[in-house]
Amino acid sequence: MMDKWMKRGFxxxxxxxxxxxxxxxxxxxDMVDKGEMTPKEAKAMMNEWVEKGQNADTDFTNQTxxxxxxxxxxxxxxxxxDYYKLEARVERLEKLHRENEND
Known part of the structure; x- marks a missing residue:
């Protein structure tokens, strides 16, 4: 059920x-057509908004x-x-145990 809602939300x-x-x-x-901005300015604006969108996506992904x-x-x-830290700790303890058994 939750999967269905997540898909719909996506x-x-x-x-x-x-x-x-x-x-x-x-x-x-429309702004370019009306002469309110040049094509070069429009392209720069589009690139800026794309970059902002990508940054927002990265932020959202990191927060999620x-x-x-x-x-x-x-x-x-x-x-x-954490798993690998615990695994390394267990290996160290097992090694210490084996060494103590041999003494």
Missing amino acids: YLGVGAAISGKERFEKMVQ RTMMKDRLKEIGFVTEE
Whole structure:
């Protein structure tokens, strides 16, 4: 059930982004057509907005990743880093145990 809602939310977001991009491109083209901005200025503006969008996407991805890690930790999952630290610790303890047995 949750998967279904997540998919719908994703598709809604993609649709809104595409619609917003199309409206923005039309607005910029109208400004060029009216002589309110040059094609070079329009291209620079589009590039700036694309960059801002990419930065926002990166920020969102990082926030989502952090949130997911926190939630997984809350329910008892360990990170891969924590797992390898624990594995190394166990190996050290086993080595110490073997050395003590041989003494």
